[in-house]
Amino acid sequence: MSQRRTTSRAIALGSSGLLLALALPATAASAAGGKGCDDRNNNTYAKLLECVTLDGVLEHERAFQKIADNSTDPVYPDSRAAGTEGYAASVDYVSELLEDAGYEVTKTPVEFRFDYPAVLQQLTPTEAEYDSGVFTNSGAGDVTGRVVPVDLALAPPRASTSGCEAADFTGLDFSGTSDIALVQRGTCNFAVKVQNATAAGAEAVVIFNQGNTPDREGVALGTLAPYEATVPVVGASFAAGEALAAAGSTARVQVRQPETRTDYNVIAELPGENTGNVVMAGAHLDSVPAGPGINDNGSGSSALLETALMMANSKPQNTIRFGWWAAEELGLLGSAAYVEGLSQEERDRIALYMNYDMVASPNYVQMVYDSDQSTWTAPVAIPDGSNAIEDLYESYYTKVGVPYDDAEYSGRSDYEAFILADIPSGGLFTGAEVVKTEEQAAIWGGTAGESFDPCYHQECDTIDNLAHDAFDVNSDLIAFAMLTFSYSTESVNGVPGKEVPGPPFELPAPAGPEGTFEEAAGGGGLAHDHDHHHAHDTVA
Secondary structure, eight states: OOOEEEEEEEEEEGGGTEEEEEEEEEEOOOTTTTOOTTTSOOOSHHHHHHHSOHHHHHHHHHHHHHHHHHOOOSSSOSOOBTTSHHHHHHHHHHHHHHHHHTOEEEEEEEEEEEOOOOEEEEEESSOEEOOOEEOBTOOOEEEEEEEEEOSOOOSTTOOOOTTSSGGGGTTOOOOSSSOEEEEEOOSSBHHHHHHHHHHHTOSEEEEEOOOSSGGGSSOOOBBOTTOOOSSOEEEEOHHHHHHHTSTTOEEEEEEOOOEEEEEEEEEEEEOOSEEEEEEEEEEEOOBOTTSOOTTTTHHHHHHHHHHHHHTTTOOOSEEEEEEEESOGGGTSHHHHHHHHTSOHHHHHHEEEEEEESOOOOTTOOOEEEOTTOSSOOOSSOOOTTHHHHHHHHHHHHHHHTOOOEEEOOOOOSTTHHHHHTTOOEEEEEOOSSSBOOHHHHHHHOSOTTSBSSTTTTSTTOSTTSOOHHHHHHHHHHHHHHHHHHHHOOHHHHOOOOOOOSSSOOOOOOOOOOOOOOOGGGTTTTSOTTOSSSSSOBSBO
16 A cells, blocks of 8 residues: 555635635655656556555545535535535535546536425424425425324334325325324335325325334435325424324424525546547435435545546546436436436447445445346346446455445446446445344444444434445455456457556456345345435335
8 A cells, every 4th residue: 555645735615615625635656656646647456556545535535524514505504415515515626636637527417306404393292393304206385283193003013004095094084274194104105105195185294214123213205206296295203203193293394395406417537549438437426415425425426536536647448437426315316317418329438337325334244236136136127248347346355355245236326327228337335224134244244233324314424434444445446447447348348458557467256245135135235115225215
């Protein structure tokens, strides 16, 4: 590992109005020609992996943390969520570093619906204000009235079908002018629950979490898409739902009228000898409103950024392209807008796409998207060539002696748009809200009975919410994969390339996944009912 030093540099983050004094990575002179990592052509595995260090990646993470800390956004401070000051500052940080390094940088616009924070207050029989959030495609309104519980299952095992059938509302009184339906997560789509509640006469809907497992205790949030509700729909925790279910309960639910905002993807390109064969990798740059999102997804964003900076002086055979996506947490909007905006000819130029979303979860399992379906039957069509990406990741883990398992190839992150365009895709993942088993703790360490990321989508997803050992390995692997495919994608799409310069780096055959997941156990670290890689569920 190279010795690194830090230099203080002030970067003006223009659109956000913030000025950040950041310690940015610099490298000591290398014995190789007296050049530091930032100045030389890191065109061999030895050079690049010497220069992509955990220290360098963590400097970007600390920058993202400082951006969130310094944000005084009037709606979502201390956050890097789409539509906020913190996200704009993150775009400035990434794009300015890449421009300074010599990349061709473009910022592509992404329009999206911006929701204001929800209000959920209990008025009787006790007074309380609960953490909440707005379901995507909720209606707007301010409703104060009776809470009407709908077929709840509050006692274990809490096998809830609340609101899934119109019959669940039979005999319930929604005759008032301000009735609030209280439904519990479980079994069917959130949209079905809301449609049934609205048809019964509810003027607002509260969907609270199921409470049957530790990962279903917190605030339930998701999307109703493609259904658009006409009444306000907010989420609540299981504990809040229990309290609201009390006899004589009244409450206030407020969802403000949303507005349309525009944010930006950051795209950085370095042309290769073969401009018709593009190797692409991406990570979403936004957090959820609750916090700074340093694992989700500062981890993928930072590892990708350090790889790009350390490859800036390379002379690749294939064109390399990096993307930092806007509004992933709102439904994969940035990556979808990007791919949609490409002509078919431009899509055909992309040889492959690699996705990095949560690669340093504190209670991690090292996982690879399961394109060969050795563990998971994929719910999506898998583009030809994707298996070669999976094999490369798995062979690297095997080479460095790191056990791995399969994550469901589900399209629940920003690779969805690429696989829908039939572009070979793969990626890494270290787990979200699914609970770690005893078997997994014996293999990867950590704590059985806790989520892979206990701070998933919470305020505590800070600089202290990272597994440095997993982050170090995955940062190297992200760089290794980019360098490999920058020279040849023949294993993926049949386009011949060149050998990576330097001594041969022999990869063994993959050792195979550890096999610690069952299909009922949640997508390989991500609950099966997620619409994508985060909390915008369609299914309860």
